[in-house]
Amino acid sequence: MMHTSRRGRLLALAAVATLALGVTAACGTGDDEKPAGDGGSAAAAEPVTVKVQTFGGGKNFGYKEAIDKWNASHTDIIIKEEHLTDQFEQVYWPQMIQWLQSGTGAGDVVGIDEGGMGLAKAHPEWWADLGEYGLKDRQANFASWKWDGGTTSDGKLFGLGTDIGGMSLCYRRDLFEKAGLPADRDAVSKLWPTWDDFVKVGKEFQAKVKDTKFVDGTNTLYNVVLVQEGAKNGNVTYFDKDNNLIVDKNPAVKAAYDFAAKISQDGLTAKLRNFTDEWKTGMKKSQFATLGCPAWMLGVVSGDDAAGPDFKGKWDVAAVPGDGGNWGGSWLAVPKQSKHPKEAAAVLDYLTGQEGEVSVFNYAGNMPSNTLAQQDPAVQSASNEYFNNAPVGDIFAKSASSLQPIFLGIKHAQVKNAIESVVSAIDDGSVPYAQGWQKLVDDAVKAAG
Amino acid sequence: MSVNVDAGRASQAPIPPPRSSPRRSSGLGFLSWLDLKAAPYLLISPYFLLFLVFGIFPLGFTLWYSLFKYDLTGTEEWTGLGNYTALLSDGAFWNAVVNTVGMFLIATVPQILLALLLANALNKRIRGRLLVRMGVLLPLVTSVVAVAVVFTQLYGRDWGLINWILGLFGADPIDWKAQRIPSWIAISTMIDWRWTGYNSIIFLAGMQTIPKDLYEAASIDGASRRRQFWQITVPMLRPTMIFVVLNSTIGGLTLFSEPTTFFGGNVHGGTNSQFQTVSMFIVEQGFREFDYGYASGAAWLLFLMILIGSLVNFLLVRRIGGNK
Numbered sequence: 001m002m003h004t005s006r007r008g009r010l011l012a013l014a015a016v017a018t019l020a021l022g023v024t025a026a027c028g029t030g031d032d033e034k035p036a037g038d039g040g041s042a043a044a045a046e047p048v049t050v051k052v053q054t055f056g057g058g059k060n061f062g063y064k065e066a067i068d069k070w071n072a073s074h075t076d077i078i079i080k081e082e083h084l085t086d087q088f089e090q091v092y093w094p095q096m097i098q099w100l101q102s103g104t105g106a107g108d109v110v111g112i113d114e115g116g117m118g119l120a121k122a123h124p125e126w127w128a129d130l131g132e133y134g135l136k137d138r139q140a141n142f143a144s145w146k147w148d149g150g151t152t153s154d155g156k157l158f159g160l161g162t163d164i165g166g167m168s169l170c171y172r173r174d175l176f177e178k179a180g181l182p183a184d185r186d187a188v189s190k191l192w193p194t195w196d197d198f199v200k201v202g203k204e205f206q207a208k209v210k211d212t213k214f215v216d217g218t219n220t221l222y223n224v225v226l227v228q229e230g231a232k233n234g235n236v237t238y239f240d241k242d243n244n245l246i247v248d249k250n251p252a253v254k255a256a257y258d259f260a261a262k263i264s265q266d267g268l269t270a271k272l273r274n275f276t277d278e279w280k281t282g283m284k285k286s287q288f289a290t291l292g293c294p295a296w297m298l299g300v301v302s303g304d305d306a307a308g309p310d311f312k313g314k315w316d317v318a319a320v321p322g323d324g325g326n327w328g329g330s331w332l333a334v335p336k337q338s339k340h341p342k343e344a345a346a347v348l349d350y351l352t353g354q355e356g357e358v359s360v361f362n363y364a365g366n367m368p369s370n371t372l373a374q375q376d377p378a379v380q381s382a383s384n385e386y387f388n389n390a391p392v393g394d395i396f397a398k399s400a401s402s403l404q405p406i407f408l409g410i411k412h413a414q415v416k417n418a419i420e421s422v423v424s425a426i427d428d429g430s431v432p433y434a435q436g437w438q439k440l441v442d443d444a445v446k447a448a449g
Numbered sequence: 450m451s452v453n454v455d456a457g458r459a460s461q462a463p464i465p466p467p468r469s470s471p472r473r474s475s476g477l478g479f480l481s482w483l484d485l486k487a488a489p490y491l492l493i494s495p496y497f498l499l500f501l502v503f504g505i506f507p508l509g510f511t512l513w514y515s516l517f518k519y520d521l522t523g524t525e526e527w528t529g530l531g532n533y534t535a536l537l538s539d540g541a542f543w544n545a546v547v548n549t550v551g552m553f554l555i556a557t558v559p560q561i562l563l564a565l566l567l568a569n570a571l572n573k574r575i576r577g578r579l580l581v582r583m584g585v586l587l588p589l590v591t592s593v594v595a596v597a598v599v600f601t602q603l604y605g606r607d608w609g610l611i612n613w614i615l616g617l618f619g620a621d622p623i624d625w626k627a628q629r630i631p632s633w634i635a636i637s638t639m640i641d642w643r644w645t646g647y648n649s650i651i652f653l654a655g656m657q658t659i660p661k662d663l664y665e666a667a668s669i670d671g672a673s674r675r676r677q678f679w680q681i682t683v684p685m686l687r688p689t690m691i692f693v694v695l696n697s698t699i700g701g702l703t704l705f706s707e708p709t710t711f712f713g714g715n716v717h718g719g720t721n722s723q724f725q726t727v728s729m730f731i732v733e734q735g736f737r738e739f740d741y742g743y744a745s746g747a748a749w750l751l752f753l754m755i756l757i758g759s760l761v762n763f764l765l766v767r768r769i770g771g772n773k
Contacts, residue, residue, distance in 0.1 A: 421720050428626070
């Protein structure tokens with residue numbers, strides 16, 4: 001009996017020990033990453049992997065070729081892109097904020113849309129100081145507003161610009177021909193000097209082509225009109241420059257909303273919300289004939305998951321009704337939590353440099369924010385093969401220097417998200433037109449609160 | 450949609466081995482105490498430790514922060530019950546409650562009835578019984594997200610299979626995501642497809658514990674098959690029914706993945722929150738708006754909702770077959 005008892009005791013101890021180990025292991029972070037390569041010889045043997053996190057539809061940041069080129073010629077630093085999602089405000093940015101707050105999860109270089117920059121600036125503690133890695137001397141490469149956008153509230157340089165907006169209107173040549181409209185881009189541009197003309201052409205188009213609506217949905221053109229009107233109203237949209245919510249006071253918001261309601265009520269929309277799967281399927285199924293196109297939208301449309309190779313040459317780029325506009329554009333930043341900030345800064349320097357941004361422009365169409373890249377002959381004289389060889393360099397680069405920066409508040413992403421839900425809701429009928437504006441204001445107030 | 454059914458069992462301490470002799474030398478006293486008194490508790494402790502870390506602590510932490518205005522910028526302001534009073538007058542919260550309860554009813558009532566009938570059919574002598582029984586359980590092994598993705602395509606407005614079939618009968622296409630009731634139905638079918646088989650297997654297990662002689666006696670008395678089902682099977686299944694109903698209540702009221710995937714991963718639940726559930730509301734408030742205190746309060750209200758829902762269902766189910 002004594003024997004059994006001792007064995008029992010041993011078993012119990014062994015079991016407890018095993019469990020304790022198990023629990024410790026389960027609580028461990030499972031982090032098998034190598035420590036930062038600061039020991040000289042170790043770093044030479046083992047290349048540092050710099051993880052670049054991006055968002056957006058289609059070709060999104062357009063880094064594929066630039067990264068392939070870097071990886072082919074570098075053995076010390078390998079770039080790995082992690083494209084997380086199509087949706088910035090709803091998925092990417094909330095997740096990124098959690099990662100930045102909790103101090104783990106974010107990549108070594110992360111993309112931030114203009115809508116997130118207000119918040120990013122207000123949190124210097126999230127970011128590595130790029131000045132420490134010698135990037136302060138890049139100031140001459142950027143327009144002052146783009147440079148200031150990447151500086152935190154306490155004056156630290158944390159992000160450099162990738163692309164800028166610039167505005168055009170994409171249209172389907174083949175469908176325009178089918179409708180008996182001119183298909184040539186200059187003639188198309190002349191069809192719609194104003195948005196009223198645009199609506200008129202839309203009605204004409206839909207009378208001839210039954211299966212295709214004129215525009216995708218309410219959201220894309222809502223944003224186009226919003227930035228155009230915003231530029232006329234002190235370059236602000238949802239927030240004034242003191243971060244007060246002005247949705248109900250800014251005539252730009254009302255004008256953009258009214259236009260969205262109009263095209264929806266006139267039946268010109270395919271009722272597809274931009275950047276959803278249905279929207280991308282809609283391109284493949286020719287559900288709509290035009291699309292508000294900031295420069296980066298060209299990469300979205302031509303991406304394999306959107307219109308894709310089947311529609312090469314069928315899309316073209318015309319001038320946007322109204323005057324220009326600056327929608328979108330992003331920055332790259334290095335989170336403080338990165339284990340390789342020095343290498344990350346080198347990658348960021350490359351991707352926002354002349355070579356990087358020219359590569360992006362040629363691959364995806366995103367307009368460089370780097371002035372050297374803007375003036376690069378490869379950009380100035382570029383044409384986009386996918387869009388029937390449209391002279392995109394001419395269309396976007398020429399206007400780049402005159403773009404007006406729109407001020408976006410700290411809570412811009414949340415407010416934008418709330419407002420765009422309503423702008424879609426009047427289109428799919430879940431909110432009646434008559435109640436739309438009031439709901440938009442109410443939801444914006446709630447999201448900003 | 451799962452509960453840890455082992456929770457009750459884990460608390461039963463193993464019976465300590467009988468003492469070999471009443472007296473031991475004092476040096477062994479501690480070890481023997483450890484052996485007899487402490488070891489059983491140590492052995493069952495992992496579950497409780499994990500529950501403490503991942504169950505009790507978050508519960509308490511959530512309760513604590515539901516009393517604060519606590520947001521991303523780090524402001525921590527005591528508001529007492531402020532979050533709760535704000536929630537109770539928040540139209541968006543009540544909208545989520547209505548959606549959750551509505552989808553729960555649309556999904557669960559037919560699901561349990563169907564599971565009951567299915568179990569009854571599987572309980573009969575049929576060819577390839579094992580295969581069929583396993584077959585009804587098969588949907589359970591697919592991931593919720595995969596189910597939701599496929600169903601979302603089936604329910605597509607423009608290119609979905611279901612609208613195509615409706616079109617064959619001359620019906621107009623339904624915008625399943627834009628309208629409230631169609632969206633509830635679409636989501637309910639996802640839930641039912643996955644869980645009906647699971648519940649029917651539980652019912653089947655319950656049915657097999659019902660003594661055969663009851664049925665024989667009823668047959669001799671001339672009771673029809675249908676009468677036997679309603680008068681013997683259903684009342685005898687009451688304990689099983691209580692488990693299934695409580696399980697479905699908890700699962701149904703915490704519904705999250707299906708409606709979220711249905712709207713492309715967006716927790717807003719439709720452009721006008723037509724199918725935003727309370728769980729989605731909590732995530733939206735906590736991790737989209739970063740209003741952690743408010744989300745914590747909503748989480749506690751959801752907990753209360755489940756408690757009340759479970760109690761109501763328990764009382765209802767206990768009356769099945771009359772109180773004899």
